[in-house]
Amino acid sequence: MITLDFEKPVLELENKIAELRHVNNGSGVNIAVEINRMQTKVDRLLQVAYGRLTPAQKVQVARHPGRPHFFDYVRSLIEDFTPLAGDRLFAEDEALVGGLGRFRGRSCVILGQEKGNDTQSRIRHNFGMPRPEGYRKAQRLMAMAGQFNLPIITLVDTAGAYPGVDAEARGQSEAIARSIESCLRAPVPIISVIIGEGGSGGAIAIATADRVYMLEHSIYSVISPEGCASILWRSASQAQEAAAALRLTAQDLLGFGLVDSIIPEPVGGAHRHREETIRRVGEAIESALIALTPWEAENIKESRAQKYLNFGRQLPAA
Amino acid sequence: MNWLTNIIRPRIRSLVGAKEVPDNLWQKCPGCENLLFTRDLEARFNVCSHCGHHLRLPVKQRLNMLFDDGKYELIELPKVPSDPLKFRDSKKYADRLRDTQAKTGLKDAITVAAGTVGGQKIVIAVFNFNFMGGSMGMAVGEGIVRASEEAVSRRAALMIVPSSGGARMQEGILSLMQMPRTMIAVERVKRARLPYIVLLTDPTTGGVSASFAMVGDIHMAEPGATIGFAGRRVIEETVRETLPKDFQTAEYLREHGMVDMVVPRAEMRETLARILRLLMDRGASQGDVIGGSGKAKATGGGKSLSLNPPANTSSQGQLAAKRALRQVRAAKRALENLEGKESGRTRVGQ
Ligand SMILES: [Zn+2]
Numbered sequence: 001m002i003t004l005d006f007e008k009p010v011l012e013l014e015n016k017i018a019e020l021r022h023v024n025n026g027s028g029v030n031i032a033v034e035i036n037r038m039q040t041k042v043d044r045l046l047q048v049a050y051g052r053l054t055p056a057q058k059v060q061v062a063r064h065p066g067r068p069h070f071f072d073y074v075r076s077l078i079e080d081f082t083p084l085a086g087d088r089l090f091a092e093d094e095a096l097v098g099g100l101g102r103f104r105g106r107s108c109v110i111l112g113q114e115k116g117n118d119t120q121s122r123i124r125h126n127f128g129m130p131r132p133e134g135y136r137k138a139q140r141l142m143a144m145a146g147q148f149n150l151p152i153i154t155l156v157d158t159a160g161a162y163p164g165v166d167a168e169a170r171g172q173s174e175a176i177a178r179s180i181e182s183c184l185r186a187p188v189p190i191i192s193v194i195i196g197e198g199g200s201g202g203a204i205a206i207a208t209a210d211r212v213y214m215l216e217h218s219i220y221s222v223i224s225p226e227g228c229a230s231i232l233w234r235s236a237s238q239a240q241e242a243a244a245a246l247r248l249t250a251q252d253l254l255g256f257g258l259v260d261s262i263i264p265e266p267v268g269g270a271h272r273h274r275e276e277t278i279r280r281v282g283e284a285i286e287s288a289l290i291a292l293t294p295w296e297a298e299n300i301k302e303s304r305a306q307k308y309l310n311f312g313r314q315l316p317a318a
Numbered sequence: 319m320n321w322l323t324n325i326i327r328p329r330i331r332s333l334v335g336a337k338e339v340p341d342n343l344w345q346k347c348p349g350c351e352n353l354l355f356t357r358d359l360e361a362r363f364n365v366c367s368h369c370g371h372h373l374r375l376p377v378k379q380r381l382n383m384l385f386d387d388g389k390y391e392l393i394e395l396p397k398v399p400s401d402p403l404k405f406r407d408s409k410k411y412a413d414r415l416r417d418t419q420a421k422t423g424l425k426d427a428i429t430v431a432a433g434t435v436g437g438q439k440i441v442i443a444v445f446n447f448n449f450m451g452g453s454m455g456m457a458v459g460e461g462i463v464r465a466s467e468e469a470v471s472r473r474a475a476l477m478i479v480p481s482s483g484g485a486r487m488q489e490g491i492l493s494l495m496q497m498p499r500t501m502i503a504v505e506r507v508k509r510a511r512l513p514y515i516v517l518l519t520d521p522t523t524g525g526v527s528a529s530f531a532m533v534g535d536i537h538m539a540e541p542g543a544t545i546g547f548a549g550r551r552v553i554e555e556t557v558r559e560t561l562p563k564d565f566q567t568a569e570y571l572r573e574h575g576m577v578d579m580v581v582p583r584a585e586m587r588e589t590l591a592r593i594l595r596l597l598m599d600r601g602a603s604q605g606d607v608i609g610g611s612g613k614a615k616a617t618g619g620g621k622s623l624s625l626n627p628p629a630n631t632s633s634q635g636q637l638a639a640k641r642a643l644r645q646v647r648a649a650k651r652a653l654e655n656l657e658g659k660e661s662g663r664t665r666v667g668q
Contacts, residue, residue, distance in 0.1 A: 163548030
């Protein structure tokens with residue numbers, strides 16, 4: 001597993017614990033007690049480190065390759081998952097994936113970006129950066145959800161929409177705009193969870209929702225800190241400053257009233273406790289779904305629109 | 319990997335600080351480098367007389383050019399929190415904003431006006447690129463919401479004229495939220511069945527192009543305007559290949575099916591007036607909708623027969639409807655054949 005800078009002291013201890021677990025007892029030392037003592041220390045160190053993550057560190061955690069990705073959530077939370085491919089216009093885009101499935105007994109449409117977890121799958125999923133085909137598939141699936149009255153669950157994890165010649169030629173802008181439009185026109189509940197990176201237009205295209213949750217160490221931003229730094233500070237090395245200035249943490253967004261709540265990650269982050277993180281996300285989605293049921297098509301669309309129109313109108317004093 | 323506007327950064331820098339109306343008598347055309355007499359240039363709506371290059375058109379001149387007799391009413395825009403993030407780079411955003419306001423005499427990067435074009439009611443929202451690159455923050459978003467409300471309450475068309483590098487990153491995530499907010503705004507105009515027209519001008523990129531600017535009923539674009547999602551430099555760095563010469567120009571977008579027409583400024587007013595007349599003053603066919611009677615009515619003097627099947631619920635009704643539809647199609651074919659013969663052309667097949 002990749003170790004982040006601020007995790008290094010903890011990692012040494014974690015390695016020692018792992019070694020101890022393999023030591024043959026018989027040395028007279030009570031190894032179990034020793035392990036417990038060290039584990040407690042590790043937990044405390046992690047709690048401290050993760051309790052005071054800087055925005056730049058949050059960016060690192062949000063991008064950690066060991067975090068659960070779209071398909072990890074689907075495997076644990078969705079029964080009878082049936083992936084659906086293609087935009088019916090040009091191609092299939094595996095950066096933005098989705099399909100039908102059953103969540104806690106209810107049929108639903110689930111979609112989101114998948115970053116992949118090894119070189120081969122990362123390339124196949126284009127590192128979670130969708131092309132227009134991906135957003136047009138999202139439009140198709142959201143329309144289907146409306147047709148069959150199925151709630152929509154979206155899991156957002158992208159650095160952004162793919163900036164490529166082909167993507168531009170096929171209308172990346174239009175595809176994203178129409179995807180937002182599909183969200184706004186959906187006559188069913190939409191629940192979005194930012195599970196890692198919420199990268200600008202490529203994220204909001206599928207995150208214009210009735211309920212938007214963020215995992216505790218996820219980020220959501222109009223531009224990457226690196227991109228912002230290279231424009232405003234004229235140097236990508238100022239990304240740490242930009243990360244702080246952009247106010248992109250889950251805590252910032254909750255403060256601005258732009259997300260509905262934060263899903264706490266287990267101590268040490270989602271990459272250390274993948275199953276527990278997924279379970280908590282599942283709980284959050286379920287409670288949102290219960291709160292939004294039953295729904296009435298016109299009402300749910302209108303209250304979604306009102307919610308977004310109110311954004312920024314009554315900001316808490318900064 | 320973000321869509322903010324790296325590409326136009328140098329141009330933002332060179333233009334922020336430039337006044338809307340230049341003091342100098344002469345200007346160099348960016349297209350052909352000829353020196354142009356400023357007063358002549360203004361008379362030609364900032365189009366170069368040598369090469370036809372469309373230089374940026376100041377907001378006031380744009381409104382004068384479009385509205386009937388150059389007359390319009392400015393719509394007051396709501397106040398918004400000015401610096402929600404307390405953002406600071408080399409300079410405080412609050413200061414940057416205040417300086418830009420002082421320099422331009424504007425509150426933010428959007429101006430909304432109402433009036434008529436060709437006699438049809440219209441609300442026009444124009445971006446000012448000189449105001450921080452026309453970037454979209456809360457003020458611009460609220461301006462578009464306001465413009466839409468105004469269009470709906472006046473039963474007027476809405477036209478938006480973006481000239482923007484994208485989202486205003488100094489307003490962070492709140493600027494991103496203007497994408498859905500402006501989409502909601504224009505959706506209301508569409509629901510009221512009022513025309514929503516986008517006039518894409520240089521540049522329209524990033525979060526602006528990826529929201530309200532790409533969902534118009536009609537997309538007009540000015541010749542040579544840069545229109546796209548990601549900035550040219552970002553794309554070059556990502557794909558490491560040379561981009562086509564006309565990449566992300568208005569003409570390129572038209573060729574790729576994203577723009578209805580590329581319209582030179584000299585023809586803009588007339589084109590807009592014609593579109594508005596066609597959409598809002600439907601003449602003889604106004605309200606002429608085929609109902610459930612099963613009888614198809616010819617509209618517009620019999621030239622265009624509607625092929626909409628009548629609404630029926632029963633399967634018997636559906637059969638009847640299909641039969642009627644077949645008859646209408648046959649009649650239309652016969653009519654077309656007749657017209658073809660009359661004009662000396664022969665048509666083989668359809
Ligand atoms: Zn010229």
